[in-house]
Amino acid sequence: MNLDYIIPNNWSILEEGFDPNQVKASESLFSIGNGAMGQRANFEEKYSGPTFQGSYIAGVYYPDKTRVGWWKNGYPEYFAKVLNAPSWIGINVSVNDEQLDLFACKNVKDFRRELNMKEGWLSRSFVATLQNDIEVEVKTTRFLSLDLDEVGAINFNIKPLNSDAEITFQPYLDSGITNEDTNWDDKFWDTLNVNHENNQAFIQAKTMKTDFYTCTFMESQVFIDGKSVISKPDFASEANLASFSYTYDVKQNETYTIHKFGGYTVDRNHDKNELVAAAKATLGKATEAGFSKLLDTQKEAWSKIWDTADITIDGDVKAQQGIRFNIFHLNQTYSGTDATLNIGPKGFTGEKYGGSTYWDTEAYCIPFYMATKDQEVARNLLKYRYNHLEKAIENAEKLGFSNGAALYPMVTMNGEECHNEWEITFEEIHRNGAIAFAIFNYYRYTGDFSYIPEMGLEVLIGISRFWHQRANFSTHKNKYMILGVTGPNEYENNVNNNWYTNYIAKWCIDYTLETIEKVKEGHSVDFERISGKTNISHEELALWKKVADNMYFPYSEEHNVFLQQDGFLDKELITVEDLDQAQRPINQKWSWDRILRSPYIKQADILQGFYFFEDDFSTEELERHFEFYEPFTVHESSLSPCVHSIQAAKLDRMDQAYTFYLRTSRLDLDDYNHEVHEGLHITSMAGTWMSIVEGFGGMRIKNDTLSFEPKIPNQWDAYSFKVNFRNQIIKVSVNQNETQFQLEGDTDLDILVNGKGVTISANNLVTV
Known part of the structure; x- marks a missing residue:
């Protein structure tokens, strides 16, 4: 079968010539x-x-x-x-x-x-x-x-x-x-x-x-x-x-x-x-x-x-076709008008993964919908989780948790867990953290705090109760640990102290405690209702804080990096570069036993944490961890290349960033994983959008201000994108010499460009 039969085109997906061997792949792509x-x-x-x-x-x-x-x-x-x-x-x-x-x-x-x-x-x-x-x-x-x-x-x-x-x-x-x-x-x-x-x-x-x-x-x-x-x-x-x-x-x-x-x-x-x-x-x-x-x-x-x-790319038709293909399918899958719906990993293109809701929505999709549509669309995605809070509490109760602890399902249609692999259902608990992060991310980007006293704080309390109960105290290390988990890297099951899981658990508790104080001070009526409903107490909050303040994080003094989990260095550390290419992809060539004993990483794990919480770490720390972990990453998850593209761009590794971008944007068009006949990777398509806007465009929120650090791959002449930031549309146009900002609105907007303040006036072009 010809895996490269789609004709490059700026606005269309084109196939010429009838080949019965390509019919099922085309049924997905089209x-x-x-x-x-x-x-x-x-x-x-x-x-x-x-x-x-x-x-x-x-x-x-x-x-x-x-x-x-x-x-x-x-x-x-x-x-x-x-x-x-x-x-x-x-x-x-x-x-x-x-x-x-x-x-x-x-x-x-x-x-x-x-x-x-x-x-x-x-x-x-x-x-x-x-x-x-x-x-x-x-x-x-x-x-x-x-x-x-x-x-x-x-x-x-x-x-x-x-x-x-x-x-x-x-x-x-x-x-x-x-x-x-x-x-x-x-x-x-x-x-x-x-x-x-x-x-x-x-x-x-x-x-x-x-x-x-x-x-x-x-x-x-x-x-x-x-x-x-x-x-x-x-x-x-x-x-x-x-x-x-x-x-x-x-x-x-x-x-x-x-x-x-x-x-x-x-x-x-x-x-x-x-x-x-x-x-x-x-x-x-x-x-x-x-x-x-x-x-x-x-x-x-x-x-x-x-x-x-739309995102435009000049001088690279394959890159242009890739990003539009991703944006097109995201808009075909979810319009945001119905808070009872969500985004399945295959959307309407196939049946794998059941078409259900995963943590992909909160980790990858919400930024896309926040910035390209009205903020109400992203709010509906968060409302979806609030509407399922009682089911999340039931899910936790089935596993032995109590007192309103909430474990959101790995896979769901109606709030109940419906995933049947034990290492996922019971152990990939980091998904709870992505939901809390999405609440933080929504407020950070939109400035709309109202979701939190109305709905979000109850979700955060349920999640923090889960983390408090899931951690256990090690007298040996005098630290709290989280044992028997699977991190984002699903090629490691039932490990102890996955760094990403421990870090996001600590962050969730800290963020919930901070948010409780904010709601108590500014929304007293809501706080009374929530505290009455959840029976939250000072004593309980003190116990949470003790867990967060004393969380254990595995670390290697030799390599000066956090370890993905306890025992990672006990593996035979052969990089992907030195792996026989005939053995790839390992998920189709190796037994599960062999995969679990290998050092190979399916997708960003520690680097996922550095992406979410980059303000907590220096660029030098990111560089050390990128250099240590990326060589062991096989990128056999559709969610992996986009995060690595963003991190590579931040580190000025533009050739690597571009390669990862092409892989995420053309994952299905070029059928990297030899599975496009089963359907498309819809949720990872939002990561493709992020790899341009947050990776090459360097878009962040810093001190409540929209910030950009634009970069451009050598392969492109120019690119542009728009974002809806707090009901004002900003167009960003980047070429090899300069960046232009244009505001569609009637109020001036202060932004940061490469750390310096810039004011954009309505319908007035600003060149940096």
């Missing part, structure tokens, strides 16, 4: 979504070759029963996963009774697929010779509307090139679908009703166990050379299928077109008894607008998104 639903780029017509069918509805999931060899106390009973939903995109096409199927055609030429990121649509075109020797030209365009987010639209054109032909379009709905990723091959969907009315069809179905009620719907119109034909199609239905047939005698070189509108209404947004009525209303709006007008509206909606979110 995925589309609108925040409410998404789908892999499956063909509309039948395809009998290897394919991964996938359509997904935001927030609709199934609790697939956990499958483990030996049950342990505290194991989650199920692994919640996003469901492959009933499909609405299908259009069977037959030409003189021969079905169009690219896998079965005699010849396919001029195949071209484009995902236009600027305007938010997917297109495909090809010329195919069917088994009956009729040659047809096909052109399709598809999008999921941002404006009417329950509906998507397809424009499918077919033209017979070498003879007249009887052509049938058979648009259909199919609820007889399964997940590619299941534990027990359970039946996930129960079809309740299949019906139709005129050109509209509806399948009502509900999920097993979770009882999400949905209506999948469609309506179609057909045209010859743009002129409407056939008002009454034939209808057929089966238990899980509804289809119309539109047959027409098409002359040679005439274009036969179908416009298909489809999508979902869900009881998350409507009364479950009114889903068909809601579908009819949505279809009414879509068909009244028509395909062309709906597409124009789509282009306008994406134009508004790009106005703030």
